Amino acid sequence: MQTLRIAAILALLLFSQVLCRPQSSDQKDDDYPGDGGKDYEDPEDLEDSDIGRGTSVSPPVILTRPLRVRVSVGTTVEFPCVVKNGDNEVIQWSKGSEPLYFGGAVMTTEPDRIFLAANNSLIVNDVTEYDTSNDWTCTVVMQPPLEIHHSLQVVNQPTQLTEHRSLAVWPAKKITVNESMGVEFGCDSQSKSRPEIKWSLKGKAIAEVPGVSSKNNYVFIEHATRHHAGVYQCLAEDRSASPEHEAIEVVVNYSPFIEVEHDTFHTGLGIISEISCEVDAHPHAHVKWFKNGNVVPQDEKLHHHEKNGKTLHKLIIEHTRKEDLGTYKCKATNDLGEASKDVVLTGAPAKPVLNHGKDRHNQKAHMIRWRVQSFSPITEYKLEYRMKGNENWIEVQPQVTDGQENNFVVESHFENLLPGVYQVRLLARNDFGWSPQSSIHEFRKEIVANEAQNVKGGSSTTRPLAALTALLVVSTRVFTCL
16 A cells, blocks of 8 residues: 555656646756767776877977078078977988988088087088088978978178178187186178167077177177087178178087986896987097996997987997996096986886776776886886875785786776875886886775665565655656746
């Protein structure tokens, strides 16, 4: 009888709901503006489909505009080639069909006169009539290639000085200064039109160059550094189609400066190992590699090549042995001083890299996935986690599984966690030692409501409870309608 009463009440409430429903067929009370039945993408679906394909990177583009330059014999000319998003691309310079530079490889027969400067610019000193060409080309080597063509016309006499066009630089077209010293130079025009003198360095207005100031037609460098070296362009802006211009090359002598892309290189026994350091110095520095205070023997392969005005020095070990592991020192020396950097060659695993995501099969758990590069089998993992704000870490040891080639993957499932923000970190070990500690990753554990479950042939107690739940839902809709 109780069940029949509940059914009768439900029928009555449903009848009331029908009477209260809007009559317009164009409107649905469950549809809210902006919903439109849109399926929202699961962030985890994005992770599986997008992450791992590589981050989208904008294609390279040449920002420089072509130049048409007319100068006299003996002038210094700079051809700029500013490439955006081109750090990983090879830049090639050529004059007509004659190759000059391919990346850092020197192909010109005149490297002392025609050389690369910062930002891929090409410097041509003491130009001659043979340098006249409409095809000084900077190419970004890709498919299809990007190119920019500069034009140079060299006349066999000094530029004619007339009452309308006359420009001279002071004190010379090439100035050499040691680092930390001051230098001053200028550019004067004798034209009656009194053009405005504008200075630039590597495509930047002189006001944008740190440590450099200008007043009237003169430029002042109070304390010269390696960043101040280059060709300074002087432009006599007279609003004509081809304003007169000149250039002064500033050469800064400075002690070596060393940079390393990685201070630790991971390797394995029996494979080729390579460590490197990048040296910036003028004049060029003499570089030696040391291990345990001793000079590395010459039977190891030493390579170097130019890159953006710097020299990349590589030490290559063909067949790595255990005794080859350790700390190496890259030492560079020139007449102004010396510098050194330590580089470690190790067989230990590399720093674990996070590749995380929620476990879709169990909303009550959170799964963290890590990738570890190791040239020897992983023997142990150490994973630590804690609720953010706690002082102590909880340590667990994830299962060790076989890797593919030199890459290992480890997964950790965190279950039955209290709601809150958690921190987690990982280390890996092989026969050569522990890896560097991973970066600390944070994740949030949300409250997950229990899902309603269908019960087959439930008890008499369950059925009235289900009916009562339905009654409350329908009643809510009736009162909402009213």
